Amino acid sequence: MSNELKVRTMAELAAEGKEPEILFWVGCAGSFDDRAKKITRAFVKLLNKAEVDFAVLGTEESCTGDPAKRAGNEFLFQMQAMTNIEVMNGYNVKKIVTTCPHCYNTFKNEYPDLGGKYQVFHHTELLRSLLEEGKLKVEGGKYDGVDITYHDPCYLGRGNGQYEAPREVLRQLEIDIKEMKHHKENSVCCGAGGAQMFKEAEPQKEEIFVFRTREALETQPKVIATACAFCNTMITDGVKFFNKEQEVKVLDIAELLEEGTK
Amino acid sequence: MQYIDNIIFVILLGIGIGYFTYNIKKAIRNVKLGKPSNRNDRKDERWKNMLLKAFGQQKMFKRPIPALLHLVVYLGFIIINIEVIEIIIDGIFGTHRVLHPLGKFYNFLIGAFEFLAALVIVAVVIFWIRRNVLKLLRFQNPEMKGWPKKDANIILYFEMVLMSAFLIMNAADYKLQLLKYGHYYFKEGIVGGFPISSYLISFLPDNVQSLVMIERGAWWFHIIGILIFLNYLYFSKHLHILLAFPNTYYAKLPPLGKIDNLESVKKEVQLMMDPNADPYAAPPEDAGEPERFGAKDIFDLEWVYLLNAYTCTECGRCTDVCPANQTGKKLSPRKIMMDVRDRMEEVGKNIDKNGKFVDDGKSLLDYISKEELWACTTCNACVEECPVENDPMDVIIQVRRYLVMEESAAPSELNMMFTNIENNGAPWQYSQMDRLNWKDE
Numbered sequence A: 001m002s003n004e005l006k007v008r009t010m011a012e013l014a015a016e017g018k019e020p021e022i023l024f025w026v027g028c029a030g031s032f033d034d035r036a037k038k039i040t041r042a043f044v045k046l047l048n049k050a051e052v053d054f055a056v057l058g059t060e061e062s063c064t065g066d067p068a069k070r071a072g073n074e075f076l077f078q079m080q081a082m083t084n085i086e087v088m089n090g091y092n093v094k095k096i097v098t099t100c101p102h103c104y105n106t107f108k109n110e111y112p113d114l115g116g117k118y119q120v121f122h123h124t125e126l127l128r129s130l131l132e133e134g135k136l137k138v139e140g141g142k143y144d145g146v147d148i149t150y151h152d153p154c155y156l157g158r159g160n161g162q163y164e165a166p167r168e169v170l171r172q173l174e175i176d177i178k179e180m181k182h183h184k185e186n187s188v189c190c191g192a193g194g195a196q197m198f199k200e201a202e203p204q205k206e207e208i209f210v211f212r213t214r215e216a217l218e219t220q221p222k223v224i225a226t227a228c229a230f231c232n233t234m235i236t237d238g239v240k241f242f243n244k245e246q247e248v249k250v251l252d253i254a255e256l257l258e259e260g261t262k
Numbered sequence B: 001m002q003y004i005d006n007i008i009f010v011i012l013l014g015i016g017i018g019y020f021t022y023n024i025k026k027a028i029r030n031v032k033l034g035k036p037s038n039r040n041d042r043k044d045e046r047w048k049n050m051l052l053k054a055f056g057q058q059k060m061f062k063r064p065i066p067a068l069l070h071l072v073v074y075l076g077f078i079i080i081n082i083e084v085i086e087i088i089i090d091g092i093f094g095t096h097r098v099l100h101p102l103g104k105f106y107n108f109l110i111g112a113f114e115f116l117a118a119l120v121i122v123a124v125v126i127f128w129i130r131r132n133v134l135k136l137l138r139f140q141n142p143e144m145k146g147w148p149k150k151d152a153n154i155i156l157y158f159e160m161v162l163m164s165a166f167l168i169m170n171a172a173d174y175k176l177q178l179l180k181y182g183h184y185y186f187k188e189g190i191v192g193g194f195p196i197s198s199y200l201i202s203f204l205p206d207n208v209q210s211l212v213m214i215e216r217g218a219w220w221f222h223i224i225g226i227l228i229f230l231n232y233l234y235f236s237k238h239l240h241i242l243l244a245f246p247n248t249y250y251a252k253l254p255p256l257g258k259i260d261n262l263e264s265v266k267k268e269v270q271l272m273m274d275p276n277a278d279p280y281a282a283p284p285e286d287a288g289e290p291e292r293f294g295a296k297d298i299f300d301l302e303w304v305y306l307l308n309a310y311t312c313t314e315c316g317r318c319t320d321v322c323p324a325n326q327t328g329k330k331l332s333p334r335k336i337m338m339d340v341r342d343r344m345e346e347v348g349k350n351i352d353k354n355g356k357f358v359d360d361g362k363s364l365l366d367y368i369s370k371e372e373l374w375a376c377t378t379c380n381a382c383v384e385e386c387p388v389e390n391d392p393m394d395v396i397i398q399v400r401r402y403l404v405m406e407e408s409a410a411p412s413e414l415n416m417m418f419t420n421i422e423n424n425g426a427p428w429q430y431s432q433m434d435r436l437n438w439k440d441e
Ligand code: SF4
Pocket: B318, B321, B322, B323, B324, B325, B331, B332, B333, B375, B376, B377, B378, B379, B380, B381, B382, B383, B392, B393
């Protein structure tokens, strides 16, 4: 059944003279990382269930440039941005949805000034609307008795003030979130941002993901919910560090919802 | 000779205000060493931000206990300084309690000031204990050794002494009124309210000469103390009392995730992407020196960040929430702000001495190490937390830009990431042709 994904590319649609309503930007992690690919697939299943008219760029997609920008390589960032904007404007893209808060932030805040003006959604925002519009229907009681905490990604939360969309999706799933001591604007980074994902840490007492996961585990959860593939990787590593991978799962909101909808 | 007091007073007042103005002008000159900053948009939001964050101290209330104490000191200080108006008039014209015809209202005011003064003393003592006895973690970082630590304590002592002088002055005055001595006696009866200082009179001598000495002594002490305080600001983290207002006005407004696109890079990239541009064309004659990418020194930072540095209260809230610092790394966003200020003052002294800046072979990079710079996750926790809305994160990114684009000095793993993005459009070594493989897995 996992082979039943309906995914078209922008190029295919363009050849038929069609334009989708929205572009799903998969992002580098979502395309290549084994764990993140599962999140991508879960999200696409939801889009299929809700019959959203979407397409992906496929091999025409490229890094948004976010890690380069945050690491100080503004040059590379702008080259990437200009190339991506050319591609997207070529397809007359109006709306973008992405599962990556970094891509989301970059499109939303940094592309407009370079000529890329789109309406940008994080997948949790789109999923919230699909639930509100009744296009996705929750199967009740799916998470009864499952304690779940939620980790705010920096670039969705503090970076863009979006604390509610992911929480609303969880509430729709009848989940009573067990909040960590630091959450919403006081949330603590998972340690991946600012290009840290791609290098070893500086001399330190402990890894940031260990620090953050400790707090998550203090809520005694069965599931730690995330909304970013990078956070997912980091916190999964944290759970392994504490030898809890048998008891605690790290799941994206899209995966939780996919399991919990009819 | 009867005007000697008035003359001394006016001279002191002149020196106090004059030297203060001189230093403030210097601070403004130093801030202007930065590059132009375009923060004149969204004016309504900016005013609102200033009102909430500077005047209302909104962000302080994330931590209620210090917020409350700070509010007491802040309000106490501002309100009690209304009393300074009377002191100045009395000082210049040799009057005594010139505002007393306000009658009941005057009594109420003086009484309220006394309550506030007592509260300020209590708050300041608690602050002192937090710093020196309880040793709150965020006051113990390496950058808080030496002067910054002394600075914080000096101000606390200052406030204690000033408030005590005010109360002692009132106590002596009250006792002299009770004794109906000289011009201290008003035919209306007791002038002023003394809810606190009335408890102090039993500790004072009964001899009127000594009482007058104490009253005059405390009076002079109080006003001179205020003038010294005013002039101390420029050398201290307490500049925030004034600068918090412009700083919150010009602060970074949401979304915090947004980092400006560098204009100088934009031009180059547009040229490179333009198929009609001649890549070998000589730059136009009037192009002048090419602009530096990123920030090596304070001159390369927009002036807003220099204002940030002067406004920094060294409270360490940013460092307290910084994930890098909390996990034992060297990076401390407070230190980044303090480094910018230290370097700016070094440059300022250089200009004072030479008339203009003479290259001293130093830069911000002599203050901030690469180890600190590369540890930042750009999580914005520091920016979110800062009570005066400073932006240490952006300073870090701007210096990173310099390291990467001017010196090619990124850590090798990051260079690898750059190469991957350039060649395969992803930070890892995967082929762009495999981007859709997830569909069929
Ligand atoms: S943005 Fe950087 S300096 Fe600021 S809190 Fe996060 S890691 Fe620390």
